[in-house]
Amino acid sequence: MENNKEIVRKKMNTTFSKVFEKELLDEISEIGVYKNFIKGDTLINFGDEMIHIPLILNGAIKITKEDENDDEILLYYLEKGDTCAISFVNCINQNKSVFRGVVEKNSECILIPVHKIENWLINYKSWRHFIIDSYHFRLIEMVETIKSLTFMKLDDRIQNYLKQQVKIVKKDTIVITHQQIADDLNSSRVVISRILKKLENMGEIVLGRNKITVSKSF
DNA sequence: ACATTAATTGTGT
DNA sequence: ACACAATTAATGT
Numbered sequence: 001m002e003n004n005k006e007i008v009r010k011k012m013n014t015t016f017s018k019v020f021e022k023e024l025l026d027e028i029s030e031i032g033v034y035k036n037f038i039k040g041d042t043l044i045n046f047g048d049e050m051i052h053i054p055l056i057l058n059g060a061i062k063i064t065k066e067d068e069n070d071d072e073i074l075l076y077y078l079e080k081g082d083t084c085a086i087s088f089v090n091c092i093n094q095n096k097s098v099f100r101g102v103v104e105k106n107s108e109c110i111l112i113p114v115h116k117i118e119n120w121l122i123n124y125k126s127w128r129h130f131i132i133d134s135y136h137f138r139l140i141e142m143v144e145t146i147k148s149l150t151f152m153k154l155d156d157r158i159q160n161y162l163k164q165q166v167k168i169v170k171k172d173t174i175v176i177t178h179q180q181i182a183d184d185l186n187s188s189r190v191v192i193s194r195i196l197k198k199l200e201n202m203g204e205i206v207l208g209r210n211k212i213t214v215s216k217s218f
Numbered sequence: 219a220c221a222t223t224a225a226t227t228g229t230g231t
Numbered sequence: 232a233c234a235c236a237a238t239t240a241a242t243g244t
Contacts, residue, residue: 178226
């Protein structure tokens with residue numbers, strides 16, 4: 001694949017040109033592998049060895065963790081310009097992944113072999129910043145999530161969830177069932193249905209089978 | 219066009 | 232939480 005290099009370079013320039021310095025961009029085009037993932041693909045699973053770090057060009061990846069009763073907890077989504085910060089820990093100590101990453105929306109990624117990661121931390125300021133920022137952002141986001149878990153009513157959690165989805169698909173119509181929402185928020189379908197109905201009556205959203213349309217002001 | 223069926227959503231207890 | 236009713240989409244005839 002000789003033109004892989006070209007693709008990587010072009011893609012990097014559109015999404016990451018502001019983030020990384022020239023030399024690093026060069027290295028990435030040398031070594032990165034461009035990959036396309038479609039919805040439903042599993043990027044990384046529990047126990048998998050981390051051999052690559054993904055840089056997300058677009059689309060969305062859903063990151064989950066399994067709890068004791070092996071149901072999944074939704075941690076966060078990776079979107080354009082993101083990377084899986086948590087996975088760096090795994091790489092650096094050669095650990096297996098504790099998380100699962102499933103493609104939520106067709107995504108383009110550039111895969112970076114892990115052995116480069118550490119060198120770049122030393123050699124490139126922009127890389128350091130990228131990683132640390134990424135960590136910082138995740139941390140903030142997780143704090144928000146915890147806050148919403150402990151303090152916020154399910155009503156608000158659903159609203160947050162919907163906002164998130166709207167952002168991901170960039171449309172105001174989400175294709176999803178109540179059951180799936182319930183799974184993501186660790187609630188039950190009936191409760192979700194009731195709250196969604198309430199939101200519909202308040203004019204915030206319009207419900208349809210397998211879809212939810214949020215109003216403009218949402 | 220109509221009937222059947224399965225999946226999703228709504229509601230009362 | 233459960234059970235059941237109602238609605239919707241898909242499929243076959």
